[in-house]
Amino acid sequence: MAAITLKKIRKSYGEIRVIHDIDLDIASGEFLVLVGPSGCGKSTLLRMIAGLEDISGGDLAIAGSKVNTLSPSERNIAMVFQDYALYPHMTVEDNLSFGLKMRGTTQDEIGRRVENAANVLKIKDFLKRRPAQLSGGQRQRVAMGRAIVREPAAFLFDEPLSNLDAALRVEMRLEIAKLHNRMKATTIYVTHDQVEAMTLADRIAVMNAGVVEQIGKPLDLYHKPASLFVARFIGSPTMNTIDASFGEGNTITVLGCPIDAMEHAGERRATSAVFGIRPEDLISCSPEEAWFSGEVAVAERLGSQTYAYVEIGDTRMLTVELPRDADISVGEKIHLTGHPGSIHLFDKSTGRRLN
Structure with missing residues (x-):
């Protein structure tokens, strides 16, 4: 060869x-x-x-x-x-x-x-x-x-x-x-x-x-x-991406919610950012722990897993992967969080990865 x-x-x-x-x-x-x-x-x-x-x-x-x-x-x-x-x-x-x-x-x-x-x-x-x-x-x-x-x-x-x-x-x-x-x-x-x-x-x-x-x-x-x-x-379903801004301390603000982003703290030179998280890295949680809260618009049950499409406010839809036997229905309120290590940040002006 x-x-x-x-x-x-x-x-x-x-x-x-x-x-x-x-x-x-x-x-x-x-x-x-x-x-x-x-x-x-x-x-x-x-x-x-x-x-x-x-x-x-x-x-x-x-x-x-x-x-x-x-x-x-x-x-x-x-x-x-x-x-x-x-x-x-x-x-x-x-x-x-x-x-x-x-x-x-x-x-x-x-x-x-x-x-x-x-x-x-x-x-x-x-x-x-x-x-x-x-x-x-x-x-x-x-x-x-x-x-x-x-x-x-x-x-x-x-x-x-x-x-x-x-x-x-x-x-x-x-x-x-x-x-x-x-x-x-x-x-x-x-x-x-x-x-x-x-x-x-x-x-x-x-x-x-x-x-x-x-x-x-x-x-x-x-x-x-x-x-x-x-x-x-790369990835199916595709990564969730949302416009974000750098907040106080080591946080970024996404849809009005401050999220810990210690590993990205040195990236404030970017004037604007895009927050990314994969559907499998979002997890259900209590309202007090939630980064995002919204209503299930569509639930896809594929046998091996369930995908929920969650409406956050009037304009944003997030995809979340749930266990295959998740007891969830359209119209249900759901609260979502993730681990800080699963966050991706990109420079909005260039599209390149931060950190």
């Missing part, structure tokens, strides 16, 4: 720049996920790595060699697309072997690689079928198998599960994780689904408007988001 290095990578369409000086070092054997909303540039960046988009500036290296001007076939990478891109008139076996035949690989070697991929992905019984005779999950396995037989330096995945239903997405997510654990291949995976990112990645790069907002291990991004954008994007 091979390391991949991006230095000041840029992409422009005429005067419009869509990728802004991105630096990334992806270690050999690492599983890196590029995650972000539609239009953030993650698929464009992946296609630049693959050689399907020209690089407007910067350097791209695979296994230590600069590849900016190399064609896709010369980069020794394999890509799995969102729409499978299988040849409908060919059998599964022919789809797997076609690229190898075009490269002049010997028949014995083709047979070995196809058999290995079929065993790894459990598609051996489908080798004589055509794509139309397969389910969506089976077609995606074939698309992955076509990448595996290449034995490339790196695998690139462009939202490969977005066309599958919820149950199949979970199944295929597990298959991709097991495949990576078995092959230890350098992998770059693009998705807009933060659950896929959190469960698959060694590291996540969160993208926004053509820049990398933050890169790190999944739980590092979850517990210490570097910006409001990351805080709101």
Whole structure:
């Protein structure tokens, strides 16, 4: 497998720049996920790595060699697309072997690689079928198998599960994780689904408007988001965020309530702040202990947990995670508090994390 290095990578369409000086070092054997909303540039960046988009500036290296001007076939990478891109008139076996035949690989070697991929992905019984005779999950396995037989330096995945239903997405997510654990291949995976990112990645790069907002291990991004954008994007349901101001002593004032914020006491240089707390860090309490009090507007019972959406005053709605058997109903008054260590503070003007 091979390391991949991006230095000041840029992409422009005429005067419009869509990728802004991105630096990334992806270690050999690492599983890196590029995650972000539609239009953030993650698929464009992946296609630049693959050689399907020209690089407007910067350097791209695979296994230590600069590849900016190399064609896709010369980069020794394999890509799995969102729409499978299988040849409908060919059998599964022919789809797997076609690229190898075009490269002049010997028949014995083709047979070995196809058999290995079929065993790894459990598609051996489908080798004589055509794509139309397969389910969506089976077609995606074939698309992955076509990448595996290449034995490339790196695998690139462009939202490969977005066309599958919820149950199949979970199944295929597990298959991709097991495949990576078995092959230890350098992998770059693009998705807009933060659950896929959190469960698959060694590291996540969160993208926004053509820049990398933050890169790190999944739980590092979850517990210490570097910006409001990351805080709101990583985590489901999203983090509660509320405008706040610095009060007396070591407190911050949120919706009129003073909250102890000792660990953020040195951040008063920020002229205005945004208070953040995750739904699972809010807990029910007595009225005397409450940071916030309001009425339950909606209660969602999902089996494993219950989410309550609580109206605070006329304009603010907070999400709180409750025990799955919580005895709560719409219209009920609820009082909420949290631990000071669960507070996140952001500079309102820049969106960057304080402390």
